[in-house]
Amino acid sequence: MISSERALILAPSGGDGTEISEQLKHAGWAAETFDTIEPLIEALRKGAGVALLADETLHGDNLQPLLEWVANQPSWSDFPFVVLSRRDEAGPTALDSGLETRLGNVMLLERPFHPQALSNAVANALRGRRRQYEARRYLDDLRESEQSLQTALLAGRMGSWELNIAEQVLHGTEQFKACYGRTAEEKFLYPDLIAAIAPSDAKRVERALHDSINTGADLVIEYRVIWPNGQEHWLDSRARVLPDRYGRPETIVGVVSDITARRNAEAEREKLMLALATERERTQQALRGERALSGLLLTSVPAGIVAYDGDFRVTIWNPVMERIFGMPSPAVLGRPLTDVFSKEQRDIIEPRLRDALAGVSGPIEEIELTTLAAGQVMLESQHAPLRGGDGQIVGGAAFFRDVTDRHRAEEQLRHAQKMETIGQLTGGVAHDFNNLLAAVQGNLELLAKRLPDDPQFRRFIDGALQGAQRGAALTARLLAFARRQELKPEPTDLAQLLEGMRALMERSLGTIVTIRYALAPGLPPARVDPNQLELAILNLAVNARDAMPEGGELTISLNQVDGSESGIGLSGPFLRLGVADSGTGMDAATLKSAIEPFFSTKELGKGTGLGLSMVHGLAVQLDGALKLISAPGEGTTAELWLPVSTAPVMEISEMEPERSAAPASTILVVDDDALINMNTVDMVEDLGHTALEAYSGKQALEILGSDRQVDVLITDYAMPGMTGVELAGKARQLRPGLPILLATGYADLPSGTSTDLPRLAKPYQQADLATQIARLLAHRE
Structure with missing residues (x-):
């Protein structure tokens, strides 16, 4: 990670700076922690992307060096700060004293915070910092262009100048000052310029300048100036008024040249004929130089x-x-x-x-x-x-x-940001929904055991369970779009997989659709999750059937291609699995939105709009892609580009079933959600075990540090202050060999999280929980 992208953390010694640093490193960012201002500022001078400041460090006079560093930033820089405050702190915070205004670019993050919230805050700050680096690059390019222009002006012996109309602030080059008899080191203000104009020309110059400002017409005027040594010189000044974004005159930009020699020659025309001819030649040479300069500017x-x-x-x-x-x-x-x-x-x-x-x-x-x-x-x-x-x-x-390329890049960026935002939102919603479903489904199972054996009660319970299971299927599709579902990629013979689905496809599509297969022989295996891929193919086939209400032909093709042929940035060998229909097709607008979640052209109640988005998420998570080709009246072809496996297809051997029952044990259940924790405890106790409850990693470690018996630890992943993976590491330091089960509402852990812990995806049934507990206890034995 380059130094300009790292995160700097200022937290008091013994505070939570180390924990924040570890969370950022798990998310893939470089991070350094400091407990005083001085080393932080030294690190800022070497380069960084964002600074995270604990609120308790932002008091006293020791902040003055940091405020001085902020004030002395380059013009392109607006360094981002994330201030970490505590929600339960009494009294005013450091930001209440106006520190936010002096720091400038500040984001407030209240503690305790979710690791994802911290990751999002740092990601947003770094994106803004990268745009600042891009602005610096543009300013450097502009500076080089200005230097080229100055070189051209010097070649034409012209001085450039700029006047702010409202503030009467004048800036000019060295050659500009020389036209008024001043050296480069002398201070030359706008009042000095007005005073230098010869009294006989002052009103004419003032009127011409006034007309240019009011009408927007170019300023073209020749006038006399008096140098400090008393000499009179003629100047040729040409300028243009530049408006602000509201169309109001804001700045005058122009060039000036000393034409004293030319004017003197014209005054001596009748007396010095020879001098006139010489001056005419000199003037023609100057004009040729001006034309050459104009040609250079036009071509460069x-x-x-x-x-x-x-x-x-x-x-x-x-x-x-x-x-x-x-x-x-x-x-x-x-x-x-x-x-x-x-x-x-x-x-x-x-x-x-x-x-x-x-x-x-x-x-x-x-x-x-x-x-x-x-x-x-x-x-x-x-x-x-x-x-x-x-x-x-x-x-x-x-x-x-x-600016065509710029517009295309901006459109692609907006689309990518939109899809990223939708994916993050979708994953978060699915995670929370899985937690809710876990409580609903678990309590329904426990309720079913305690109700009388009444068929009507059983029908009600079964209906509610089916609804919860359909909700779990919906969240699985949401997580597929967000590319967070848990996959088990393995070398898979796609031709054999498609042959195994032939009967299922025929039953699902009905007799009005003719299915044709075009499978190339001798293909290598693909690295995919076969179960998820079967669902994706079935989704594509059902979509194709719905696009052919009067019947038609569905063609399923499979061949090997090079990723560079995709046109979407893939490289290496791929298997291209195509599902093509002869249906109605899609126009450009529909095709553009087809993979967005909840987008559907079907009638209300005929679909969730998650089919294609789920297939897209699966393909991307497998390091492949989904490519849609369609036009009105020409049908639709959906191509799944799947990476070729470097390993052969594994032979499947029969395994003995594991025991689902386990001897009575003491199980520690950890979850920050009280509803989920209570439900899991009830299911554990219903299985005949003794349950201990903890609502944070800190509480769990206190129990594990005591002499209480704990045979198994079941912990949620996403908890404030300490994740389940972090808790597992500290728990095994206290009790080596302790069986640990990780339960999570995410189907896959966030990027950068590495663990070999067995996982149980929410929502889960009591039977799944019993099986996992039995496996853990059996391995311990």
Whole structure:
């Protein structure tokens, strides 16, 4: 992990800094813990992505070095802080004293917090930090462009300047100051510039500047200035008013050159004919230099530039315009610019061209055009008038920049962020729902044992249990979409798997659908979970049947391909399992949303909208992909790209069934949810065991540290302060060899969690619990 991505933790000695650091390392981030400000600041100077500050460390004068570091950040930097406060602390927190404003980019996280909440807070902060690094890169690129422009200006002996209109703040280059007789080290403010103008030209310059600000017209003016040594010089100043985002004049940017020699030569024209001829040649050379500079700028800037006269005829068409529009310069010069565009596009462009000829500089806008070279592209454009030496409008100019790739990248990013957010939300909901189902299902089982043997009571109980089991199936699909279901990948012969499903497919699809198989021979095995894959194939087949209400043909194909042929970033050998129907097909909008959870084109009550999302989640979790190909009236093909296994198919041997009964023992049950804990304790005691209850890892360790008998530990995974995996590690330090069972509402543990503990997925039945307890006790014996 690079230093700019690491997390820094400031917590008092003996606090929970070490625990937070371990949680972050389990989540895959580098983390360092400090108990004082000074080493934290030194680490910040070396580079970091986020700092987590315990609230109790943010008091006193020792924070001044940290506040100074925050204040001295570069302009691109807004370093993120996560302040860890305690919900039960009395009195004001450090942030109540205005510290949040001085720190700047602050997120508050109350303790105790769930490990996922901490992981999400750090992930969000790091994403923001990466965007800041990207902004720094853009600023560096801009700085290089500005340096190139300054080089060009120096070649033309021109000085550039910029004036903030509201604040009257002036900035100028060394050459700009030289035009006013000042050195680079001298301070030169806007009042100094006004005072330097010759009194006879002051009102004319003031009026021209006022007109440019009010009308937006370009400033083109020649005037005299008095240098500090008393010399009089002529300057040529040209500038443009730039508006703010609301269209109000904000800044004037321009260039200035010393034209004293030219003006003196013109004044001596009648007296010095020879000098006039020499000056004319010098002026022509200067003009050739200006044209060469203009040509350099036109060919080097990364934007399309086109200029046109009062009849819209093209006079300049730079190489970038040739590349964007696919039309060479000779084919365009002299033609009306409106001829380049189609009729629909002409209606968009022509009003902007007319505005430029009327003296109106348009804002930067985005337009979508169809060009010969690139087809449909998104362009940034801006239009402005062109003025002659007398200030009169002689034509217009337009600037075009191709931002198609940027738009596509932004759209892909938005889609990826949306799917990531939906997946996180879906996984969290399924986890909580599994916990609820565990309590419902467990209590129903215990209730069924205690009710009289009445058929009506039994029917009610069975109906409720079936509902809970259907809810568990629904959460399994949700977890499949969120890519959190527990998979057991193994080398699998897909051709044999499909043959084994043939009868099931025929019964499920009915007689109106003809099933055709196209399976390539001699294929290697795939590394998949065969049970989950069978459900996915059945889902795809049922979807295909519903798309063919009048009947049709379903083709199931299987062949080996290279991942690079997928077009979606896969590499290496894959097996492509296709399910193609001859049904109605999907339009582009439907196809785009097809894998989103709960999206369905079926009638209300005809489906959950989780079929394709479950298949997509399964494929991604197997390091493969789901690819959908469809068009209205042309049917739909769903392709599952599954990785080839490097190991052969394993032979399955019969195993002796394990005992489900176990001798009476003492079992410690740990779960932060009181409802789940109570239900599990009831089921354990109903099995004839003695149950001990704990509602946190800390309570469980207190029991294990005592002399009380504990034969088995059953613990939830997701608990505040200490996860079940962390509790298991500490429990075995106290009691080596203690059998431990991990129960979780997630079908798979979060990324980065490694454990060999046996797991029991919620919701579970009493029989499943009894079997696991029996296995643990048997292995202990």
